[in-house]
Amino acid sequence: RKEVEQDPGPFNVPEGATVAFNCTYSNSASQSFFWYRQDCRKEPKLLMSVYSSGNEDGRFTAQLNRASQYISLLIRDSKLSDSATYLCVVNRAGGFKTIFGAGTRLFVKA
Amino acid sequence: EPEVTQTPSHQVTQMGQEVILRCVPISNHLYFYWYRQILGQKVEFLVSFYNNEISEKSEIFDDQFSVERPDGSNFTLKIRSTKLEDSAMYFCASSEGTSVTDTQYFGPGTRLTVL
Numbered sequence: 001r002k003e004v005e006q007d008p009g010p011f012n013v014p015e016g017a018t019v020a021f022n023c024t025y026s027n028s029a030s031q032s033f034f035w036y037r038q039d040c041r042k043e044p045k046l047l048m049s050v051y052s053s054g055n056e057d058g059r060f061t062a063q064l065n066r067a068s069q070y071i072s073l074l075i076r077d078s079k080l081s082d083s084a085t086y087l088c089v090v091n092r093a094g095g096f097k098t099i100f101g102a103g104t105r106l107f108v109k110a
Numbered sequence: 111e112p113e114v115t116q117t118p119s120h121q122v123t124q125m126g127q128e129v130i131l132r133c134v135p136i137s138n139h140l141y142f143y144w145y146r147q148i149l150g151q152k153v154e155f156l157v158s159f160y161n162n163e164i165s166e167k168s169e170i171f172d173d174q175f176s177v178e179r180p181d182g183s184n185f186t187l188k189i190r191s192t193k194l195e196d197s198a199m200y201f202c203a204s205s206e207g208t209s210v211t212d213t214q215y216f217g218p219g220t221r222l223t224v225l
Contacts, residue, residue, distance in 0.1 A: 034213065043201055043216035044153060087153065096166040096208060098143065100153040 001026050003099045006088050010105035017078045021104050023071040023088030033064055034089040035073045038103065044087055047073075078108045112136045114217035116202050122223045123192055131187045131220045133202030142185045143203040143214060144177065146170070153201070159185065192224045 006023045013019050025033075033050040048055060050062040050071055061074040071088055088101035115134045123129050135142050144156040158165040159177055174190045185204075189196055199221050203214040 038153075041199075043218050045216070046213045049213060091208070096141075096158040096160070097168070098145075098155050098158075098214065100145075100155070102152040 002102075003027055004088055004090050004101040006086075006101035007104045009103075010107055012107045012109065013078055015078055015080060015108055015110055017108075018074065018076045019078055019106060020075075021073045021086050021088075021106075023073075023101055025069050025071070025088075025090045025099075027090070027092065027099075028069065030069075030090045030092060032091040033071050034091075035060075035062055035071075036087040036089055036100075037084040038087055039084050044089075044100075047086070075106075078106075080108050080110060082106060083108045114202055114204055114215050116200075116217035116220050118220060119218065120221045120223070122225065125194060125224055126191050129189050129192055129222065131189075131200050131202075131222070133185045133187070133217055134183050135185055135202065135204030136206075136215060137183070139204035139206050139215075141165075141205045141208060141212075141214075142177075142179070143205075144187045145201045145203065145216075146198040147201065147219075148195075148198045156187070189222075192222075194224050197222055197224045 004025050035047040036044040037047050038044045050064045054063045059076045063072045085103040085105045087103045090099045117132045142159040145153050147153045155168050156171045157167040176188045178186050199219045201219045202217045205212045205214045
C-alpha cells in the first residue's frame with residue numbers, strides 16, 4: 001500500500017463548481033499534513049496546512065480525520081486559475097521525511 | 111517575500127559525469143531538503159539536513175549522492191556519476207522548523223538532463 005494515496009483524477013469541472021479531493025495515508029505516526037498545488041513544470045507551492053479541527057482559507061477548506069487517516073480538500077466556486085495538480089503531503093513525526101501523494105490533476109473550464 | 115533560489119535552472123550532462131546542484135535557502139531557515147521529480151511522476155523525498163548533518167534520507171539517496179552546506183548560505187546536492195535515470199527536476203526546500211506550523215518552501219528547481 002502506498003504511504004500517501006490520492007484520487008487518481010483528472011477532475012474536469014466547469015467554473016463555479018465545487019470539487020473535493022481525497023487523500024489517505026498509511027503511517028499512523030504521521031504528524032503534519034499539507035495541501036500543495038503544482039503548476040505544470042513548476043515547484044510545489046503550499047496551499048494550506050491541515051489541522052485536526054479543520055481549516056478554511058477563502059474558497060478552500062481542508063479537513064483531517066486522524067482516526068480514518070484521511071485528509072480532504074474542498075474547493076468552492078472553482079476558477080480557471082485553480083487548474084493545477086493538487087498534492088497531498090504528509091510529514092512523519094519530527095518532520096524530517098516528507099511524503100508526497102501522486103497528485104490529482106484539476107482542469108477548470110469556462 | 112524571501113524565497114529559495116536554485117542554480118542552474120537547467121543542467122545537461124553526459125552519463126558518468128559529476129554534477130553539483132546549488133540552492134540558497136531562505137536565510138533564517140534551519141532545515142533543508144532535496145527532492146526529485148521524474149517527468150510525469152510524483153515528487154520524491156531524497157534527503158533532509160539540519161545542523162550540518164543529514165537528518166534522514168530515502169532509499170533513493172545512495173552513495174552516489176551527497177549534500178553539503180559549504181558556507182552560511184549555499185546548500186548543494188552532488189551526484190557523483192550520473193546515470194540516465196537521474197534525469198529529473200530537482201527541488202530544494204527549506205523550513206524554519208519541523209513543527210506542524212512549519213511549512214517547506216520550494217525553490218524553482220533544476221532540470222537535470224543526463225545524456
